[in-house]
Amino acid sequence: MYFMKKKTNFKWLIKIVLISVAASMVFTLVSTEILGRAGYVFAFAALAVFVVIGIVFDMIGIAVAAANEAPFHSMAARRESGAVQALRLLKNADKTSSFCNDVVGDVSGIVSGSTAAMIAAMLMQGINAENALLSLLISGVVTGLTIGGKAAGKTIAFNNCTAIVLSVGRLFAAFSRKN
Secondary structure (H helix, E strand, C coil): CHHHCCCCCHHHHHHHHHHHHHHHHHHHHHHHHHHHHCCHHHHHHHHHHHHHHHHHHHHHHHHHHHCCCHHHHHHHHCCCCCHHHHHHHHHCHHHHHHHHHHHHHHHHHHHHHHHHHHHHHHHCCCCCHHHHHHHHHHHHHHHHHHHHHHHHHHHHHHHCHHHHHHHHHHHHHHHHHHC
8 A cells, every 4th residue: 555655654643743742741731821911902803813824824835745856946047036945845735834824823723712712701791692602703704714814715715826836935935044
């Protein structure tokens, strides 16, 4: 069977689990700190940021999985900024996609859900039918925006995979020059 030919890299699996735990803890800590100190405007802003982070990283993961290396070899030969970094992402597409989709994308989704629940709990102090309805509305809107955003993002990522991967490569190139 073809899908069984490649060995599972247990070292990578352990690393990705540990990174996921750390990312989840950091995102949750940030969310909790923002919600504990801020009013509703900042709470909803934090929630929106978590949703957007999940969508953007999901797009990057899909773009890396869908992109073809050939244009990047040509760009690297012409010394185009970010092409070498983009090739590095593509050569490690399985790990890059796993990190972007599973670690950052999924952790953002989970944390945005718990953030929405915390906002709903804040709103439900003094429970009544209006607050319960508002809680359901928040949950539904966050779910819809996350799923709809990721669905739209996947289409964008498939149709623009080369541009997206090159943009990420350029971002890495810019950071590597500053260090």
